[in-house]
Amino acid sequence: MKIYAILGLLIFTNLSVFAQERFELDEKAEKEINKIISELTLVEKVGQTCQITLDALLARDESGELLEPIQFDPEKFNIALCEYRVGSILNVSSHTLTMDEWNNILPKVNNAFLNKKINVPIIYGIDAIHGVNYTVGATLFPQEIGLAATWNNDLSYEFGEITAYEMRKTGLRWNFSPVLDLARQPLWSRYFETLGEDPYLAGELGESIVMGYQGSKYSYLDDFHVASCLKHFVGYSMPQSGRDRTPAWIPQKFMTELYLPPFKKSIDAGAMTLMINSGDVNGIPGHANKALLTDLLKDEWGFKGFTVSDWEDFIMLQTVHNVAADQREAIAMAINAGVDMSMVPYNPQYKEYCETLLKCVEEGDVSMERLEDAVRRILRVKMAIGLYDKKSYKKTDYPDFASEAFKNSALQSAQESITLLKNEDDLLPLKKSTKVLVAGPTGNNLTFINGAWTHTWQGVDESYNTENCETIYSAIAKKVGAENCQYAQGANLVLKGGWETSTLVDSSDFKSKAANSDVIVLCVGELPSTEKPGDIRSLDLLDAQMDLAKMAYRTGKPVVLVLVEARPRVIHDIVGDANAVFQTYLPGDYGGTALADLMFGDVNPSGKLPYSYPKYPGVVEFYDRPKSVDRSGKSNEFDAFEPEWEFGFGLSYTDFEYSNLSIDKSKMSRTDSIQVTVDVKNVGDREGKEVVQLYISDLKASIVPAGKRLRGYSKIDLKPSETETVAFTIHTDDLQFSDAQGNWILENGEFQVEISGENVNFELN
C-alpha cells in the first residue's frame, strides 16, 4: 500500500466514519499470551516490566565517551537482555541517528528474539513527536501546538500516518506520542508539546493523530503503523509553580471536565499504551495513583493495553515525592497502583529494579496475579504491533520516506497553523518587489523554528539539521530575490547559567540595513528547550528583544512581528506599534517556507489560536472562563478577562460573513439531539479557509457554569462569493458538566449556541 494513495483518499474522508473501539485482541491471542506467560520464569516476567535507555547498552572508550558511530557493548547487551531479561529499550543516546546507524542497532535487538537468545521480543520506544525527530532526514512537522492551530483533523491524521510510515522505515514501532496534556499554564516548558488549552479540540485532534499512528486499528497493526502512547496521564501540564514536574492542584470537577476527556477519547479510539505523569496532583504522585490508573483507566474505561512510567519515576517516589521509604516500597507502590512498565532507565539501577521487584513478588508485596496482569498487557501490545511475526524487511521497503508528498504535507500543516494576529491597513500580503530586512534571533535558524525534540532532546544542536530546508530569512529571500533581502540578527538568544538570556547585537548593522529596506520582518521568540531545562522565571519576552522591536519601530518602516515561540510570551508593549503580527508557534522544517508563502500571499492564512494569548504576565485566563470573571464594574478593576488575543482567533486575507444560524428545534429532550446550521460566505476577493467554531453556554446551572465551551468545529475552504451551509449535531453529552465530586451530570434548562457572534437559544427538558 502506498501512503500517498492514503493521503489522496483522506481529503474525501470524514474521520468519524472510522470504527472507534478500544484496543483488544481476540480470544485466540489471549490464549496464546496465557500460554507464553505460563512458560516464563519469574525473572522473565519481571524483566518484561523493565525498560532501559539505549545508552545503558552502548560501548564507551576508556574515558567513558560513547564510541561513534554508536555500537552495542556485547557484555552490557547480554547482561541486560539475556540475564535480566529486560523487555524494553527506549530513546537514542545523545543525538539523532542516520538510517544506517538505526540499521546497525535495531536488527540486533530483534535478532536476540529471532535467534532464540530470549523468549519474548523487545519493544523499542521513541519520542517521534513532530515527525521522526531522531532519524536524520525524516519529515519534520510543526510541533503539536502548531498542529492544533490548524484545527484540521485530516491534517493531524496525515501527520500521524506519515510519522508512523517513517518510523517503520527506521524499524521502530512504538511512539511516545501524542501529548494530551492541556496548555493551561503558559510558564510550563512543554506547553508547545500539547494540543492547546481546550479539551474538545485536543480530544478531536489527539484522536486523529492516534488513528493516524495506528491506522485506525484497535487490534493488530499492519506494516505501516505504530502503537501510540498517550501522555502524561494526567494533570502534568498544570504545575502550580510553572516549573516542570512540580505539584499540580486540580479540583475533581476540572479533572473530569478538562483533563481526562482527551485521554478517554483516544483510548476509545484504540490507543495501546499510556505514559504516566511525573508530577503529583493534589498530593498524589501520578505513579502511585491507583484510583486513576487501576480503578478509572483499567476497570472503568476498560483499557487493555499497558501503562509505562516516565523517566526514573519509580525512583522518584522515594527520592523526590517522599512517599516511599526505599526502592522496595516505591516499586511495590507503583506496580500495585497500576503502572505496568518502569522506565528505570539506567544501569545499574535497572538491575536493582529487577532484583527488588523479584523479591517483592516472592515475599508477597506484589502479587503474582498483578505481575502477570502487567506482563499480559505488555505482551498484548507486542503481539499487536507484530513483534512476534518473523517477517524481515528490506532496505528498499518504505520508498516514500522523506518524499515530496510527505514534505508537502508538513508544509501544508505549517501553512495552516501559522496564525495572522494583526494586519493593520492590510500591510500584508507584501508585494514580491518589496525590499525586506529580516531581523531578530529566530530569523535565520532552523533549530529555532523546530524547537526541542529535534535531532537532540533540547533541540539546540545544529549539526543534524535537515538538508535543503529554509530558514525564515532564506525563504523570504527566495520570494523577493537575494538582492532584495538582508538579515541582521539585532539581538541574540543564549543560555547563561542554565537560563535563557538575550542582548542586543550590532545595532548599527541593524539600523543601516533597516534604512535600505521597505519593511522589517522582526523574528523574536525563545531558545529551543523542554522539560526542566525549559523552565523560565517570567512570561515576558526577554528585554533585548522588546528593545529591538522598539528600535525597529523608531526607524519608521513598517514592521511585521514574527513570533517563534514554544509558549505565548507576553509582548503587550510591542503589539500596538507592530503593523502586522504572525504567530508561527514552532512550525518545523518547512515553517520558513510556509511563513514566506503566507507573508507574500501565495497562501491565505487560516491558522487559529489554540489558546488564549495572555496580555499581562500575571493574568492567565481561558476562553471557557465562567461569566463571573467578566464582571465589568464602573472601574476597570473588575475587567479581569483581557487576553492579548482570544482562543480561536486568527485573521485571513479574505472576509467571511456568517448568517442564518438556525436550530431544528428549540426544545430538546434527554434522548434527543439538535441540528444546527449556519451559512458562511466568502465575501472577499481571495479563496480562503475558515474554521467554523460552535460554542455552547449553559445559562444557569447548580454550580457555576463555564461561560462557553467549544463543542464543534469544521474547517472549510471557500472561493470568493461562495457560500457553504455548515451543519453540526448537538447531543446531550455536549451539555453535561461535572459536579464538585467529579461526576458528570446533565441539568435541564436554557442553553445558548454561538457561532461567530451569532447566537440562538434552546431548552433541555
Ligand code: BGC
Ligand atoms: C519525558 C517523556 C518522554 C520520555 C522518554 C521523559 O523525560 O517526560 O515525555 O517520552 O522522557 O524520552
